[in-house]
Amino acid sequence: MITIKEIAARLNMSTTTVSNVIHGKDGEVSPETRQKVKEFLDEVDYIPNINARNLAQNESKIIGVALKARADKYENLIMDPFVSELIGGIEETIRKAGYFMMLYISRDTEKIMRHVSTWNVDGLILFGMLDDDGVRVSTKYKKPIVCIDTYSIEGLKHFTNVGLTDEQGTYDMVKYIISNGHKRIAFLSDNTNGVDYARFTGYKRALMEAGLEFKEEDFLKIRPKSDEIEESLEEICRRAMDYTAIMCVSDLYAVTLMSALTDRGIRVPEGISIAGFDDNYMGSMYRPALTTVHQDIKEKGVVSAQTLLKRIKGEKTEPRIILPTRLVIRDTVTKPRKSSFYGYSRL
């Protein structure tokens, strides 16, 4: 690996001159020397040492991307195509802007912050952070942070949130379900924090507006840990037939649920209508194809990275960016079954 110093020595000039040519400071150096240096640079295939550069400039050109995994969700986190699509969008944007991406997955906010401090990253993208983490992060770290899908960090300095019309999207979908004639509609999720809370709220608003009552038990809680999910699904399927439709908080869960129902002889949508949220590949490939709320996940990644890049350059940005959602009507929501028919294909 050749260094500037060595190049300077071989060309009989100073490191300054070489450095100037490398950085295109054309005013500082004569055309002839510039030419000479450039040729030599090509010849030896000079590659700068970023560590030295960062040390001298006190910057890193690194964007830290931290996924905060919940203990009970780690497996799913990394299985969900959501994540890879998001990362894809982020990586592409970062790379094109001449930055580098360091990826870090952890359950521990503290560790994440140490990590970014060590590397002196120029900015941080956080995904999967819950409310209470915000303050802790905030005090440790002075550089721009963009959160994805994190509610209730508003007001905290350095923070920008990139989110969705979660509430409205779910509201629209449940309204659509109701317009199909459904009256007993459950909501399926594994928690009621952050994004899930917003979607849950949208669901309840649609119910209320239609004069439908919401009872606590209409919230179907799925436990995604691999050693609990079967039992969890068993119970949910048992209770499913109390409803004619289930609004799922994600496509992942919607598809998981449809499989479980199918295995128990309950047909979708004849026996029960199912709606998802995300519009990922799994939902679109499943048959019957999933009716769902679309979000552009890659775009979410791109916008997050772009916003962070702007903030790094010192430009002002909105404290919260809200991306649109839209309904994708496919085949899993239809009219409710007749009360006499339970949709069982075998019994």
Add this chain to the structure above:
Amino acid sequence: MITIKEIAARLNMSTTTVSNVIHGKDGEVSPETRQKVKEFLDEVDYIPNINARNLAQNESKIIGVALKARADKYENLIMDPFVSELIGGIEETIRKAGYFMMLYISRDTEKIMRHVSTWNVDGLILFGMLDDDGVRVSTKYKKPIVCIDTYSIEGLKHFTNVGLTDEQGTYDMVKYIISNGHKRIAFLSDNTNGVDYARFTGYKRALMEAGLEFKEEDFLKIRPKSDEIEESLEEICRRAMDYTAIMCVSDLYAVTLMSALTDRGIRVPEGISIAGFDDNYMGSMYRPALTTVHQDIKEKGVVSAQTLLKRIKGEKTEPRIILPTRLVIRDTVTKPRKSSFYGYSRL
């Protein structure tokens, strides 16, 4: 961000002493000073500047992870749960070993190599590289490289390949299909390089062994680019009924194909049997559940990272590591349809 120098000044001692305490060189420093320094370190929450450290030590503690995307496959690359699961395994292993992971996606081998050179990464994990890239990479870069699923790099120095019993796994599956009574079995993929070649070979071997003839046209070529896939699928479905079973090179394609067939009224497995390879979430959630060749993708990531770490430490490793596969028999391969029945559910 506090520096060693500053700490030394405040404590009235030399930087060496502080440094020694930080690195636990207990023999070099008296218990009292050690205690004093440690306390102060905690108090000010000292975080080393990695750039300076790397510069001084000429190492980086960074593992570069480069995904080489094929032009026509980028979208799928990042959609396939395969990738996120693999990354998950790699990241976890790297992190636990005290290393950092830099992720880079590019179509251009040259760019990937520049990237790793600049950062002086301690080692490299390459995924998606094709045969011809090998040599180019090899000459540029002297540090350990672990490839995932790259055939024909054997013999190249610095390289280790982590792969699968691709040929055998596919052979086993096709043999299983044949044992179900099938005689006309197609193979679906988008190319015949690397991994796909190995699987293709396994398919042909099983055919041959059973005295079945393979014709060129039995290779069904899918074109995965988003603006071509519909047309491609249309043609494949038209030709599908010349066969009673299709061995797909991946679960992703198997599920995609099943959807397309279903949409055209062809039922799986009544009309045609389908087998996949990978055993991912999509295939296991699809109904009918996909019969497929299982590989442990996360494990692949873990083993790759572990192997690289070993090589970085100077330990010898096998030039090629081959992970096992096994058949997962589910519901998409059954006896072939009667020749009079074409499995159409509507026409």
Add this chain to the structure above:
DNA sequence: TTGTACGCGTTATCAA
């Protein structure tokens, strides 16, 4: 046991 001084590769400042 502690401290001094230098090198790592780069950029920046200032003088020639």
Add this chain to the structure above:
DNA sequence: TTGATAACGCGTACAA
């Protein structure tokens, strides 16, 4: 237009 030199923060050989 060019060059000498300091600085960035850390680790370490070697001296004290």
